[in-house]
Amino acid sequence: MTATLEPPVRGSRLRDRAIRVAEAATTPLLPADYLDLFAPLRSGADLRGRIVEIHPETRDAATILIRPGADWAGHVPGQFLRIGIDVDGVRQWRAYSLTHGPRRDGLISITVKAVPDGVVSNHLVHHARPGTLVHLEQAQGEFVLQGDADRLLFVTAGSGITPVIGMLRNLFPSTDEGVLRLERSAGLDVVVVHVAPSRPDSIFIRDLEALAAAGAIRLIARYDDEHGVLDVDDLASIVPDLAGRRTLACGPAGLLDALAAHHERAGLDLVVEQFRTTRVEAGEGGTVTFADGRTLEADGASPILDVAEEGGVLMPSGCRMGICMGCVIPMTDGAVRDLRNGEVTTAIPGETGAVKVQTCINAAAGPCTFDH
Amino acid sequence: MTTIQTRAKTGQDNPIAHLSEADIEAIGAELDRIRQSVLDTRGEADAAYIRRVIATQRYLELGSRAVLLGSALPPLWVLGTLGLGVSKILENMEIGHNILHGQWDWMRDPKIHSTTWEWDNATPAAQWKHSHNELHHTYTNVLGKDNDLGYGIMRVDEEQPWHPFFLAQPLWNFVNACFFEYGIAAYDLELGKNLKTPKDKRSAEFKANARKVVAKIRRQATKDYAVHPLVALPFGAFLPTLAANFTANVIRNVWSHSVIMCGHFPEGVETFEKASIEGETRGEWYLRQMLGSANISGSKAMHILTGNLSHQIEHHLFPDLPSNRYAEVAPQVKALFAKYDLNYHDASLPKQVYSAWHKVVRLSLPNGWLATTTAKNLPQQLGLLHKMMTGSRRERRLIEKRLARAASLLEAKARSTDAAPEAA
Numbered sequence A: 001m002t003a004t005l006e007p008p009v010r011g012s013r014l015r016d017r018a019i020r021v022a023e024a025a026t027t028p029l030l031p032a033d034y035l036d037l038f039a040p041l042r043s044g045a046d047l048r049g050r051i052v053e054i055h056p057e058t059r060d061a062a063t064i065l066i067r068p069g070a071d072w073a074g075h076v077p078g079q080f081l082r083i084g085i086d087v088d089g090v091r092q093w094r095a096y097s098l099t100h101g102p103r104r105d106g107l108i109s110i111t112v113k114a115v116p117d118g119v120v121s122n123h124l125v126h127h128a129r130p131g132t133l134v135h136l137e138q139a140q141g142e143f144v145l146q147g148d149a150d151r152l153l154f155v156t157a158g159s160g161i162t163p164v165i166g167m168l169r170n171l172f173p174s175t176d177e178g179v180l181r182l183e184r185s186a187g188l189d190v191v192v193v194h195v196a197p198s199r200p201d202s203i204f205i206r207d208l209e210a211l212a213a214a215g216a217i218r219l220i221a222r223y224d225d226e227h228g229v230l231d232v233d234d235l236a237s238i239v240p241d242l243a244g245r246r247t248l249a250c251g252p253a254g255l256l257d258a259l260a261a262h263h264e265r266a267g268l269d270l271v272v273e274q275f276r277t278t279r280v281e282a283g284e285g286g287t288v289t290f291a292d293g294r295t296l297e298a299d300g301a302s303p304i305l306d307v308a309e310e311g312g313v314l315m316p317s318g319c320r321m322g323i324c325m326g327c328v329i330p331m332t333d334g335a336v337r338d339l340r341n342g343e344v345t346t347a348i349p350g351e352t353g354a355v356k357v358q359t360c361i362n363a364a365a366g367p368c369t370f371d372h
Numbered sequence B: 001m002t003t004i005q006t007r008a009k010t011g012q013d014n015p016i017a018h019l020s021e022a023d024i025e026a027i028g029a030e031l032d033r034i035r036q037s038v039l040d041t042r043g044e045a046d047a048a049y050i051r052r053v054i055a056t057q058r059y060l061e062l063g064s065r066a067v068l069l070g071s072a073l074p075p076l077w078v079l080g081t082l083g084l085g086v087s088k089i090l091e092n093m094e095i096g097h098n099i100l101h102g103q104w105d106w107m108r109d110p111k112i113h114s115t116t117w118e119w120d121n122a123t124p125a126a127q128w129k130h131s132h133n134e135l136h137h138t139y140t141n142v143l144g145k146d147n148d149l150g151y152g153i154m155r156v157d158e159e160q161p162w163h164p165f166f167l168a169q170p171l172w173n174f175v176n177a178c179f180f181e182y183g184i185a186a187y188d189l190e191l192g193k194n195l196k197t198p199k200d201k202r203s204a205e206f207k208a209n210a211r212k213v214v215a216k217i218r219r220q221a222t223k224d225y226a227v228h229p230l231v232a233l234p235f236g237a238f239l240p241t242l243a244a245n246f247t248a249n250v251i252r253n254v255w256s257h258s259v260i261m262c263g264h265f266p267e268g269v270e271t272f273e274k275a276s277i278e279g280e281t282r283g284e285w286y287l288r289q290m291l292g293s294a295n296i297s298g299s300k301a302m303h304i305l306t307g308n309l310s311h312q313i314e315h316h317l318f319p320d321l322p323s324n325r326y327a328e329v330a331p332q333v334k335a336l337f338a339k340y341d342l343n344y345h346d347a348s349l350p351k352q353v354y355s356a357w358h359k360v361v362r363l364s365l366p367n368g369w370l371a372t373t374t375a376k377n378l379p380q381q382l383g384l385l386h387k388m389m390t391g392s393r394r395e396r397r398l399i400e401k402r403l404a405r406a407a408s409l410l411e412a413k414a415r416s417t418d419a420a421p422e423a424a
């Protein structure tokens, strides 16, 4: 028994020892710091990617093709990834949906719409260049197909089409010979209600129209300039068999809130993906103290994440809107207020223990102390 | 040099006597404006700069260590040692010192951040940040507060009483230069003070910090004096590599010691009294940094190798601005000095090093001794010195007074002859 166990153990011990020697040779840096000079995308490195290509979709949206590092674990269509990119020399993290299924060439793509004054979206759409190294995290997110429903309704608005196009492209791959009908999508009945300010402003509208022309989906495009703003209460008349479908929706908070209310009244399930959160009135602020003793003044409207970054504290972050949990740090003492719903979370030493707080959507509600 | 405050009291020329309170605040406002102009334009090019320097240093280190594998051959030994020395200088000065100041924290890159960086130096980054950023930069050139002034073991000012013990200070200064990284570690630990404290009374904090220093020194020494020499063993270069690493460390130590001495120690740089900084305004703080620092002039390469501490004045005014921007603000700062008739200390590296060493030697001797000594009276002067070393304290004080009087007479004479040609 030991005979079969020994070789791998010895192998790993040898490897451990080699690693320790390499570390002793490079201290105070790590061997990885030197390897990164030559192979930043190698297996074992921090997950990164290199931008391969950027092509415009509309006048303010573009698709970014990225070669991910060797440790990229793949994704399920509909999921998003967190990407860190330096804009004006400052590392910024944001979340973007993957807009395709698994690809043969191993590349991944995101499609970004530039929002007014948006730091990262404008940079990606208008200024980023192929060859740029970006920082990545593995794909995550629950906005995916479960495989237990054949009749689907997608409601998308604006850039909310991105996770949905990822799912649709995976279900109905488009080739030179047209849209392929695969076994995995044979029994599906898909309706897409797509809302946009106008047709030229619609990302992926040609893809959607091609899918509709091939009979893969039924597309109901609603343009504000042609049809007026969509009233969610009209949904039942636009999609008469609404009740028999599973609804997946992605778009601005206003639409999603209205849809949630509508479906709740109708007793229907709804799966949503939100890119941005709405915020409630701010409360009183406070102070934020970090493990190194630094104390910062924080008003009641500013997320602790913003306050800390402004104050020079190195903070983990991701979507910056309370979705990915990339910004969570333990609060040992004090109270914070959730900017989405006003809910106050309190940590009392010796009673609650350290409470994990999402710093991107919580503001100080009095003095609070973080173990970070 | 005597502290600014004493000189004002004793009627000697005070370099800031002509400044009104409003002037000082105007200087502060102008410096704030200069600082903001850099913050407003800080961006991608700066980030690219520090990444380029870091990559260059790492390539240089790898290259030098590779060359040292062949260091059994003397030319390769010289090449590898120099390369490694320069790499270590870059790593400590332009990279480590400045990152640990938080100059690059704004990039939010966890790999280039004051809270995560560790450097190739005996003293752990955290302890150095405390003694350097918090103490030295706050109490710049304040006697008894700023340990950078003589590290607590040197006589750095006329007002510090002379003792025969200080005669050896040029020697200590030299030894300190060669092993500077350990000197820094010792003074970050306040080793002198703590060793005087009985063992059982030393603080838990000191003990924990001392353990960290020992661990850091062990890791550093293992790397330079065991792992790399052993890697070179198959190439027959164990001892040459070990010697090369030792030499590179000494090169780095002597270099950084020289640069740091040049920053605050040359003749003419002002020192301050403890009481003077109580209730200091932002303008007054700026003024102290302006008068308490000295620059080194020279080539771009020299500036980079000093970690831009050659712009010591700018660095002390704006310790958290990216070092690559000091050169750009220097002319503006210099113009401000000129506008307010202040002395902008700036000289070449050899001049500043000589000036700093001259001061070390001068202060190792009793006040006025060096100034009153000529080749002719050397025997008598040595006799005086001998008396001061062996005589009672009273005798020492008497001779000190005599020397001081003789020196001030000489100075007055020099001044009147200086003035004579002008009058004519």
Ligand SMILES: Cc1cc2nc3c(=O)[nH]c(=O)nc-3n(C[C@H](O)[C@H](O)[C@H](O)COP(=O)(O)OP(=O)(O)OC[C@H]3O[C@@H](n4cnc5c(N)ncnc54)[C@H](O)[C@@H]3O)c2cc1C
Pocket: A080, A094, A095, A096, A097, A098, A110, A111, A112, A113, A114, A115, A116, A117, A118, A119, A120, A121, A122, A159, A162, A163, A273, A274, A275, A276, A319, A321, A323
């Ligand atoms: C799970 C998830 C998936 C996402 N997928 C995508 C995607 O596939 N494609 C895509 O383009 N974006 C997507 N986003 C949004 C994206 O992460 C960024 O929030 C968006 O690109 C704006 O970032 P910014 O740096 O440009 O704007 P910021 O500089 O952060 O914000 C600038 C201004 O724009 C406003 N703003 C922020 N976000 C939006 C928004 N979505 N719409 C309108 N105004 C906004 C802010 O309130 C602020 O006033 C996703 C977000 C999440 C959470």
Ligand code: FES
Pocket: A317, A318, A319, A320, A321, A322, A323, A324, A325, A326, A327, A328, A358, A359, A360, A361
């Ligand atoms: S950054 Fe994504 S939850 Fe806070």
